[in-house]
Amino acid sequence: MLLKGINAEKAAELIDSLRNDFSLVDFHAGDVRFRCTFSAGISSFPEQPSTESLRLNADQALYRAKRQGRNQVVTELANDL
Secondary structure (H helix, E strand, C coil): CCCCCCCHHHHHHHHHHHHHHHCCCCEEECCEEECCCCCEEECCCCCCCCHHHHHHHHHHHHHHHHHCCCCCEEECCCCCC
8 A cells, every 4th residue: 555645653553543443344254253454564755765675665564563463563664675
């Protein structure tokens, strides 16, 4: 997801709010009800100056979120790449 005109902190707040709301949705498959969660990695420009470094950095942040227990938003570190 690309979010123009907001910094990484605001992007993380927005995605975290979406993550929380999504975790409250009841899904149905036949007679089974369940809920899902997700993790997200945030990368930002100009800290990451190219589309490739943005993508790779966000991917690293996503995997960091998964390693730290999932169901969370992690913001990239400017010096990850």
